[in-house]
């Protein structure tokens with residue numbers, strides 16, 4: 491069985507990475523758009539409708555435009571942008587989210603892939619909300635440390651041009667407290683309030699870690715750090731891309747520093763619980779271009795096509 495696949499936005503950061511994954515697949519016929527027609531609406535519409543699966547690796551407005559071009563009921567759209575992540579009729583492309591999500595992705599022709607910070611935040615907290623350890627009305631904060639490729643071609647060019655000393659140190663951003671991932675973070679954890687969220691971009695290409703600090707007093711009375719780790723382990727049992735690390739991960743503590751880049755070049759997410767008598771830090775680490783974007787998009791395609799077990803991402 492062979493599937494026709496088109497990447498709208500094939501020259502962008504996530505689009506190029508998806509092409510690298512597809513190049514290794516004997517079951518995929520890649521449809522390519524001529525370089526001079528990349529933004530030609532008629533040619534994009536033709537290829538979108540010729541595809542069994544079309545990835546949208548575009549700015550939000552162009553993604554909405556592409557979705558409106560589809561007339562072929564067989565075309566499955568997998569959108570990497572922010573445009574459709576909380577829109578009714580679209581399925582959130584995170585198979586590990588909860589029971590039934592994999593089947594929903596398999597059945598859906600409109601799949602919205604999570605944002606990179608949101609993937610880490612949701613994977614860290616959804617199990618705690620589902621297990622009743624963290625109330626849906628909890629007020630939480632989160633920080634994210636991310637590589638600059640998360641900002642796409644323009645941010646990559648800015649960092650790689652060199653010569654701007656301000657870019658040498660980490661830069662907190664989204665200080666208007668309205669980061670575009672907040673709606674999906676709420677919708678897919680079940681939290682009623684937006685987290686106070688501060689991402690920080692650093693002078694490295696890729697890798698991301700979200701940290702959620704939680705006083706134990708914020709959790710169900712009597713909850714221990716070990717119970718939090720157990721809730722994560724139980725939720726993700728059997729999930730090949732999610733690794734729940736030992737409580738107070740000895741390797742990290744011995745090293746003394748957390749390695750934000752340790753999931754790079756994989757589709758893996760590592761989850762950590764560090765804790766004392768009164769507090770915990772829940773951390774989720776991933777490659778923003780792996781499970782944070784392109785790897786996740788290919789995984790969603792595999793789930794949709796029913797080839798998840800046989801065709802590997804690492």
Ligand SMILES: NC(=O)C1=CN([C@@H]2O[C@H](COP(=O)(O)OP(=O)(O)OC[C@H]3O[C@@H](n4cnc5c(N)ncnc54)[C@H](OP(=O)(O)O)[C@@H]3O)[C@@H](O)[C@H]2O)C=CC1
Pocket residue numbers: 498499500501502503504505528529530546547548549550552570571572604605606639640641642643644778779782783
């Ligand atoms: N980078 C990351 O880690 C992640 C990115 N995403 C999301 O994925 C999407 C793509 O991001 P990313 O690859 O980083 O962005 P880039 O800026 O690297 O690439 C976007 C591509 O889309 C092309 N494009 C823009 N408008 C149109 C149009 N109207 N028709 C056809 N092509 C168009 C651009 O063309 P040109 O080359 O001419 O500029 C560019 O090649 C975004 O919505 C982003 O938010 C999601 C998760 C993580």
Ligand SMILES: CC(=O)N[C@@H](CCC(=O)OP(=O)(O)O)C(=O)O
Pocket residue numbers: 570571572604605606607636637638639640641645670671689691782
């Ligand atoms: C460093 C940087 O700027 N990162 C991006 C996140 C990229 C991402 O997840 O993408 P979506 O745009 O698809 O949501 C940001 O925080 O806006």
